[in-house]
Amino acid sequence: MNGKTLKYGFTTGSCAAAAVKGAAQMLRDQTLIDEVDLHLPSGDTARFPLHGCRLTGKGATCYVVKDAGDDPDVTNGCHVHATVEIDLFTKHRILIQGGVGIGRVTKPGLALKVGEWAINPVPRRMIMEVVKEVFALRCVPATITITISIPNGEELAKKTINERLGIVGGLSILGTTGIVKPISTEAWTATVDTSVNVALACGSDTVVLSTGRSSELAAQLHLRDNGIHLKEESFVMMGDHFGYSLESCHLRKVPNVVVAGQFAKLVKIACGHRQTHVSSAELDLAQVAGWLKESPGLKHLEPLAREANTARHLLEESGFSQGLIDLVCRKAAETCETVAPGLPVRIFLAGYQGEKLYFG
Template structure:
């Protein structure tokens, strides 16, 4: 291992610290580099060193390798660290062959790697779902190998992830129009445990796909139940449904810069109370309902302020006050969301859903409605 590098299979960190991991793009680069090196020089390097986009040098051990007439294949096991990544443990595989002279670097989707079928993503329709940064990383590494060997950098690279088609069903790929498998992703090469960045990036791609399809209405929901209600009420197609989750701010800020005429936010009373109170990240670990503020609002509706302030949950307060509080929260949430959108030509409405999946209140530019 070089003095500047570190191993891709990192040692356990002290208690309380979370391990970082590596993206599918970094793993694919390592596998492609090892395979291309064997193809060009006839020798395998294991572990293989690559340089990540920010300059870090990392050594990746090979899980397996193979070669034949005019091709070589290497497998790197994806280590996502302590992030709950569906691709953790996947065999990221690169098969490299010499391409036609002057053909340059060409990418192909093997087993378990998807193909882009809708516009709006950073990769053109019909191309393997290998994002720009992994393409650049692989291209740079293989160009260096070719230069050192005194040959042209004409390579055909096929990336595959056995079992990737099944794993992709647990991602946003089908909704984004990436069919047949996973995407090869990563902008830094490193996975930060429980990072919000990957989720927010997927929301952004969902907006891009919706805009490219010419959709005038999209919806983001805090969970599956709320999403079903919103989709059914407005008859929206799957690619209009953004996987907002807790990241209301991440969705709204992007839509403010990349407008869609109408956006619906659907969620339960607790999450939307936090939005109404100004929180943009609705996760329970990153924002809490302010019961003093909720009590002040309830008091304007005739409720006992002290009783609401003493509530343990937002839904407890809703049970006491009922529909008037639901309507007030829905309208307040709409106003907060509209403020984030600022002067963007976007109209926002709010659907407040109870735990049974019933629509409790709807707030839009025409007012607040109780079904």
């Protein structure tokens, strides 16, 4: 990006599994260690330094400092703790539980059942694998209890959409490959899928896909003021991933969809961009100018569209022309029909002061 090679990082799932492996080895050997090697689901092997290592009466504990690389992740630098305890001559089983800073699932539609700790399936499998690896030769029946915790997890979770998804009390232990890719499209689109699943599981018949927080807030305010009370789960932040998000709703047969954005983003959608951060504004505005040229009553805005610096500049200089707004929103609706044929979609245009400029 911009000539810089971005650094990959590790998921909370990898950090948890590495901490568990370290604690398990210390418990087995009754000696402290300072690092472990972990095989990741991606096929790679990574080395994790261990911190806070100590032995207890019937267990061991340590933590891994999460390194998210160059990904803008709120969990970067957090301490993922693992405590492994063993009770000999008891039922043969491995228990995985959450501690301080780990959330619990309270809504359906996630990969975990309601009531379970928010430790996702792949991290759970990674933890099970390292425990079985470390205690492979154990013959005495025993219960092994693994507790994962993140001391400031509850505070960090406030900066995520966990609560909206129904994960309360802390963070989730996540990851499918074990690796965090910088500015990960995969992570964002996976969140979109999960959010749509949760909305449907909570009984929502409408999903509002917004390009950003400002357009989401504007849509929430307008709908509420007009007697349309949607559940919190109905609002899904799609960011720049318009095409993927609409297809996600189409695949899951969402009954009604609202695409909410400010003018610049809707211009990009109107121009057919599935990713609203791609393509230059200059090319988009040239396309808008072409539409204006062919539109009765709007031809006078063509020169403005060709000279404007940005889409916002065009909107403001046009005096917030209702004809221009209607044209762009109609074209955006046509793109929605192309991307997801037959999906009922309405367009919501949010003004730059949080007002509604169009909804239809």
